[in-house]
Structure formats: structure tokens, C-alpha cells
Amino acid sequence: MTVPASAGGDPLWHKASAIVGEQFVVKFAWSRPAALRLAREIAVLDALSRASAVPFLPEVVVGSTDPLLLITRLVPGASLFKVVDSIDRDQAGRQLARFLAALHDPSAGERVQAAVGRLTGAQLPPATTTALRQRLARWIQPEQHRTVMRWCDWADAVLACPGPAVLVHGDLHGDNQVWDHDELRLVVDFETIGAAEPEYELRALPGPGMGPGVELLTAAMRHYRQITGRQLSPERAMAWHLRNALSDALWRSEANIPLPDHRTPSQWVDDLSARFTALDIDPEASPQLPSRT
Incomplete structure (x- = not known):
């Protein structure tokens, strides 16, 4: 060893x-x-x-x-980042929804709290919108910064009222998943387990590192509703995703560490814009939030 x-x-x-x-x-x-x-x-x-x-x-x-x-x-396999371009996104979303639905079930939260004590919030929250407004400008284009400022206002409005908390993995990015082609074999690194709304868990499913699309996110939300009967909000998921992606771009740029896909923060902003468009969300308008069912 x-x-x-x-x-x-x-x-x-x-x-x-x-x-x-x-x-x-x-x-x-x-x-x-x-x-x-x-x-x-x-x-x-x-x-x-x-x-x-x-x-x-x-x-x-x-x-x-x-x-x-x-x-x-040890379970052989590859990170989601390595296989995402070759797998069926609907099938992958179904498997992720199975994991999330079981983890978010109240009984799972009760068992974990009995073992470790009361869960108080997320363990690795992304950067605040205040930090993004103040510090991201030097890493992106001036017109993009104006856009990001408006997006941050939108995210603040969307997340102003917290959703109901469930047990969350807390760091469900691609490298914490082990895949064998189309089959999810394993989810790892449970040290960041915490309590947050279900949409918080979805913040890494669009990427970065998985292109500008949202197929995996929408598939996971669709199957999650079929399994649990609960509708997840794409607006809330994207508000968390906005903070998560730009937070990652910010700290890596400030630390002089390349972004995971070796592109630029400006390109990540362009990806965010494409994802909003694909979901028919206009973050420059006042949020119209669906009721939870």
C-alpha cells in the first residue's frame, strides 16, 4: 500500500x-x-x-x-465524468433517483440521526451569492458579470424560503459515483452527510464536467417523482447549481488550479446560460415557483 x-x-x-x-x-x-x-x-x-x-x-x-x-x-468502475457521454441519461437518472429517494426517506434520516446526533444543515455549502458578486468579476467577461449579478438576484429570490430538509449525501458529484457503463455500482464518501432540501442534492447533476445539457438532471427529477410522488423544483435545483458551479470556478481560479474540464470560468457561464434555456427558465425575470406536491 x-x-x-x-x-x-x-x-x-x-x-x-x-x-x-x-x-x-x-x-x-x-x-x-x-x-x-x-x-x-x-x-x-x-x-x-x-x-x-x-x-x-x-x-x-x-x-x-x-x-x-x-x-x-473495492468495486471496479469509472467516475460518472468518464462515462457520461456514452450512457443512457434516462437509465442513469432512474438509478440516481432510486438512490436519492431511499436516502431522502424519513426513516433513513432517523437512523442516521440516532447514530450521529441531530443533523444541522449541509456540510459543504457552496459560495454565497455575495461572494460571487464580489469576487468572480476578474475571471469572466464584463458582460457576463452583469448577467451573473442578475442570476444571483434570481437565485436569492428562489431560495429565500427554505424547503423541507431531508438526509442528503451532500457531495454527489461525478467522482463520488462508480459506474460500470450504464450501471451505477456505488456511491462513495458519506462524510459530508447532512440535512438540506432535496434540490440541494441535485446541484452537481448538470455538471460542470458533463457538458451544457440537462438530460441527466431532468431524468433524475422525473424518476424521483415516479418513485416518491414528490415533485422537485427545477428552479430550486438550478439556483443551487448556479451557486455550486460558480463557486467551484471561483475557488479554483483564485487558487490557480485548473477547472476540472480544463476550460474557463467564462465557458462555464455560457454552459449555465444554455442549461437555463434548455429548462425554459429565465433567471432574469421574477421567479415563478411551482407549488410542491
């Missing part, structure tokens, strides 16, 4: 994982903040796996707090 070197900076991220014997994945930590998050993930996976109600969970081989160690069975 090769142990990765510790990342500098915030002790929260002093953690790593390694593959052992081509069969197992070992997660460990070497700072107190990172260790607390790993211990929390161990408790969460134990709580969720006992009832076998949530699909696509890692198989825990060892979950120990003394010594602190999480060992899960």
Missing part, C-alpha cells in the same frame, strides 16, 4: 484513501478534524446499511474507531 502524503493547509483535509491488494479501499486521517469526519462516515454507513434500504452503498469490511479506520470493498 502506498500512503499518500498529507496535503498542506486546512487540517480538515488531512485524510486520504488507498487501495490494498486490489480488493479493498482504506480510508484514514491524520488530524483531529479529518478524523472526526471519518468517524462520522463510519457511523453513517453502519446506520444506513443495517436496514438495507439505501442502494449503492459501499460494503464495509472494517469500520473501526480504535484505531480509526474504514475499509470498504
